[in-house]
Amino acid sequence: MVTIEHVKHLAWLSRLDLTNDEIENYHIEIEKIIRYLDRLDSISLSDVEPRHYERRVSEFRDDIIYDDNQTDLSKTTKYSKEGYVKGPRMR
């Protein structure tokens, strides 16, 4: 059973500031979906390797410097100064 407390915990882990209404609504739907995913538990897969895609790679790229002066990142945020992007404080 998925509790409201657990949904609040998932919201915190996902860094989502949900309202109480949202938590109530999502709780019902999330529980339905998780119950559907629970069917994975009904099969025993202890002998199976979780390996769906294999590609042998034994190649190294050359250690050369190239200049990507095509991409201008200065316009992606207006909260920047002297090449640094402004962020919220840590505490």
Add this chain to the structure above:
Amino acid sequence: MSKLFTLSAEQIISGVRNREFTIEDYVIQLLERINDIDDKIKAFITINDEALNTARKLDKKIKSQEAVGSLAGIAVGIKDNICTKDIKTTCASKLLQEYIPPYDATVVRRLKERDAIIIGKVNLDEFAMGSTTEFGSYGPSHNPWNPDYVVGGSSGGSAASVAALECTVSLGSDTGGSIRCPASFCSVVGLKPTYGLVSRFGLVSYSNSLEQIGPLGRTVSDIVMIMNVIAGFDENDNTTRNEIKTPGFVASDVKRPVRYGLIKELVEASDPAISKLVYSSLDLLSSNDCKWEEVSLNSDYALASYYTIAMAEASSNLARYDNLRYGFDFDPEGYEWNSYFSKIRNNFGDEVKRRIMIGSHVLLSGYYAKYYLKAQKVRSILRHEVKKLFKQVDVLISPTMPVLPFKIGENIDDPVKRYLIDTNTVVANLVGTPAISLPAGFSDNLPIGLQLMTDEMQEQLLFDVSKMYESVASIKRRPDL
């Protein structure tokens, strides 16, 4: 010169080459068409206001006998989760409502290098999470065959714009059926390539081990034309395969003796009108020297495996949305780290938030083995089963969708019911094999698609059988718009 927008990509290219019309003529007609009908379809989020200028520049080059690229004349709609330099790329999300990428995705760069014109950015479910194009912040797209009905998703705008003759071809992305589902619902051709055949550099990540960019068009030849430009190794995406550096696919009418395998579980679970059409499609193929047999693929756990992996990867891939490097205007001044992130991230839509939270759940240290690890193991088993089937048959056949298109809003409240419609399409994503949806017919004017799947890197075989099916099925209808 009238109705240039009804022409296929091949016809446009040859018309331009033979000076029957200019690229400007064609682009003007497309822009007028979009202006006339897109308020009913709502396929487009952004129209490229440089499209006409680009067309004029190309016409000037042609007039002065200068060389132009092999796609000169083609107008492409780009799903709005694929980065286009200097053109807003929103992923239909409030979080990226102002984002203008400083670079082109590799697929966009390759199209532009061949002088294709980007006509605009088309609608999708937010961050490609959905199967109906009802969950984007710009509202739903409407089916050109009946505007009360869904277009399918998440590449709904890509399919609708091609079906409604608003562009020549389009690009979409397919994580669990997101190209094939709308292609089926809108009666166009849509291809999900082999995983690793097309670069994902510039595709906004949702589920990176499942998704591929692919083309949608009105004919198989148009799809092949676009694949020859976008496919091939890319050093910016180390999941691309280096077997093909320059693709050389052909869309020929070669007839080959092909063994088809009809996946019986998927036909049995379909709407009766759909299974009836699938069987009559097989009759058409049999009358062309093709043998078919029923095969069994137990995909009971495939959907649960798909959603577990997709949501887990989504929770990780969307963790980057902190509104600092890309996002919308919201000054971080005065905020503490966690509260700023949580506040701006609340701008995700409901479906996205649900998927991120479930993704977090399946990756929790107490639940990881029960869900995520099991899901990856199911994936291994499925791959093994599919590989076994490809020793027995050359092509797997099934309906693309188990249901007909339904009314907008009809399934919006039941998430599991919505997820179940992906049952037929997720196998190809989990295993990495290519799959195509082809127009197969209609039931009550609602389109039905046939899905063909070949083994990985067998795109040429897939194109050969698709071209053959296309010519025998001969679906020539256009929506009444």
